[in-house]
Amino acid sequence: MTTTDQQPSSAAKLTSKFGFAARPALLVPVLAVAFAALVGLALIAAIGVSVPNALAAFIDGTLGSPYAIAASINRSTVFALVGFGFVLANRANLTNVGGEGQIAVGGIAATAVALYGHVDGLPLGLAFILPMLAAIIAGALWGALAAVLKVKSGTNEVISTLLLSFIGVWLLYWCVQSPALLRKPMTSSATLPESLEIPDETKLPLLTGDYSFPLHIGLPLTIILAIVVAVLLSKTVLGLRLRAVGLNPVASNRAGISYTRTVIFALAMAGALGGLAGALMLQGEQYTLKDGFSSGYGFDGLVAGLLSRGSVTGVIAASLLFGFMRSGGINMEMVAAVPTALVVVIQGLIVITLAGATLFIERWERK
Amino acid sequence: MTWELFAVFLGSSIRLATPLLLAGIGEMVSERAGVLNMSIEGMMLTAAFAAAVGSWATGDPMLGLLIGIIAVQPIALLQAVLSNTLRANQIVSGIGINILVLGATTLAYREIFGARSRAEIPGLAKIKPPLLGDIPVIGSAVFEQVWLLYAGIALIVATALVLRYTSIGIAIQAAGAEPKAVDKSGLSVTRIRYGCVLFAGFMASLSGAFLSIGDIHTFTEGMTRGAGYLAIASVIFGKWRIGGTVFASLLFGAATALQFQLPALGIAVPNALLIMLPYLLALLAVGGLVGRQLAPATLGEPYRR
DSSP states (O other), rough: OOOOOOOOHHHHHHHHHSOOOOHHHHHHHHHHHHHHHHHHHHHHHHTOOOOHHHHHHHHHHHHHHHHHHHHHHHHHHHHHHHHHHHHHHHHHOOOOOOOOHHHHHHHHHHHHHHHSSTTOOOOTTHHHHHHHHHHHHHHHHHHHHHHHHHHHHOOOHHHHHHHHHHHHHHHHHHHHOOOTSSOOOOOOOOSSSOOOOOOOSSSSSSSSOOTTTBBTTTHHHHHHHHHHHHHHHHHHHHHHHHHHHOHHHHHHHHHHHHHHHHHHHHHHHHHHHHHHHHHHHIIIOOOOOBBBTTTTTTHHHHHHHHHHOOOHHHHHHHHHHHHHHHHHHHHHHHHHHHOOHHHHHHHHHHHHHHHHHHHHHHHHHHH | OHHHHHHHHHHHHHHOOOOHHHHHHHHHHHHTOOOTTHHHHHHHHHHHHHHHHHHHHSSHHHHHHHHHHHHHHHHHHHHHHIIISSSSOOOHHHHHHHHHHHHHHHHHHHHHTSOOOOOOOOOOEEEEEEETTGGGGTTHHHHOEHHHHHHHHHHHHHHHHHHHHHHHHHHHHHHHHHHHHHHTTTOOOOHHHHHHHHHHHHHHHHHHHHHIIIISSSOOOTTTTTTHHHHHHHHTTTTTHHHHHHHHHHHHHHHHHHHHHHTTTOOOOHHHHHHHHHHHHHIIIIIIOOOOOOOTTTTOOOOOO
C-alpha cells in the first residue's frame, strides 16, 4: 500500500460521538467473528437442527465440565504457539503457513526421543524436556528450510511452507506405517499403524495431578513464551531488525541488518514454535503418534495469527476462541448431530471477512 | 518394464496430470495478469463437489459438469473482488476461501449423502481418438481418456494462441508486467484482472469436475488434497509459460502415477514416499531447480490508480 485517500477521520468521529476510541484493529475482528457466528447459527437452522439444542451442546462441550475446560485450554495453547510463530515471522513480512508440517515434524521428533532416546530414567524432568527440545529443533529446521529456499532462490515462503506441510504430514504417515521407523512392533496383522505409547515419565506433568482436570504444563510454558515473544517484538533490537527487514529489506541491508540472517531467524523461530506445539500435542494429549496427528491445528494456529493483526494478545484471544470452538464443535457433532465442519466454515468466513476489511482498517487507522 | 506396462503408466500419468494441467493453465493466465489465486484449491473442491452432486441428482454427467462450472463462478468472483476491489492480501484471502470451501463442501456432503456415502455417480464418457487410439499395444491404454481432457487440450491451445497473437493476450500480460502502461493506454487493469480470475475459476472448475465425475466417479471430503497448490507450483516450475506449465503438470502427474506403477512392478518403495513425491518435486521445482524465477512484475500486488 503506497498511498491512501485522505478522507475525514471516521475514527475521530466515532471517538467524539461515543467518548471512547473505537479501535478498528479490535472492532473489526470482533465484528467478523460475530458475523461468522451468525452465519453459523443460520446454517444450524438450515440443516434442520434446533438452534437452542445445538447451542446447549456447544456450551456443554466448552464450559460444561472441568475436563472440557482443561481440554479446550490445552488445545488453545497449541494454536497460540503456532500463532506466535506466525506473528513473529510476519513482523519480517514473511507469511508462514507451514504450521501443520512443523507440528508433524515436531511430533515425529518428540516421539522418537521419548520412545527410543532412553530418556525415561532421567532426573529433573529431563525425561519430558528432551523430547520437547527435539521437537523444537526439528520444527526450527523445517522452518529454516523454507527460509534458505527464499534467500537462495527467491522462493515465495507461502508456497514452500505449504508444500513442506504436505511433505511433513506424509513423512509422519511414513513413520507410523513403517516398522523400521516409529511403528510399534507388529505382533499381528491387526496391529494399528501407530507408534507405541510414550513412557509415563515423558508425558507432560499435569498442573493439578488430577485427570478430571487435565491441564498440563503447556499452559504456563505458553504464557512464558507469550511474554518472551511480546518483549522480543516490541523491546529488543532483534524485534526492530525483524520490523526493518519487513518494511524495507534493501534499506535494512544497507543499514547493516543482514536480510539472510533475519529471514532464517524469523522462519526458524516460527518453525520452532510449531515444533513445540507438536510436542505439546503428543506429550500432553495424544501420547501415541498416528496418521492425522496434526489434526488441522496448524491451520487453526495460522488463522489465529492472521486474526491477531500482529499482536500477541490478539493471538491468545483468537486461540482461546478457536480452542473452545473446537471443543464445542465436537460436542455439537456428538450430541446435536451438527457436523464439526460447521466450525471450519465459520473460521473460513472470519479469515475472508478480515482479509476483505484490511483496506478499511488501514484507511481508518491512518487517521 | 514391458510396453504394455509402460503404456499403462503413460496413460495414468496423463490422467493424473489432467487436473493440474487444466487448473494450472487458468492460474497461469491469472498470474500473468498479476493476480495470485491461492483459492484454486477451493475452486477445484467446489467444482468436484457441485459436479458430483449435479451428476448424481440429474443422472446426467453433462449437467453435472455444467453445475460444477456455474458453482465455481461466485467463488472466483469473490476472489476477484477481494484481490482487486478490496485490495486484500491475495494469499490470506485465498487461504480463507479454501478453508470456507473445505468446511462448506464437507457440511453439504454430509447433509446430502449422509450415511449413503460413496454413492454411485454417473461419470463423463471416455473417448478414443481415431488414428492415435488405433496404435497397437499403446493406443487404447494411453489415448482412451475422458473427453474433458481433449476438450481441455483444445482450450489450452486456444489460450496459448490468444496470449501470443491477440491484443487481449498482450493486454493480459501487460496488466501483470506494466499495469500503469495499460491504464494509460485507456484499458482497465481491474477489468482485465477480473476477467482473468474468472477464467482461472472456469479452468479450475473443469479441473475439479474432472477429479470427481471424470476420474473416480465419486466425491470424498477434501478430495483435492492439495492438487490446487500443486497446480500453482507447476505454474512457478513452468516459469509462467504454457509449455513449461504443461510439462510441469505432466511431471507431477507421472510422479503420482508411480504410486500405482512401482508396486505393480514389484519394486518396494514406501507408499508414503511415493505419495510425497509430487510435493517433493514441486518443492525442488519452486526451490530453484528451474533457476532464478521471473514472476510477473506485479504478481500479488493489487493495482491502484
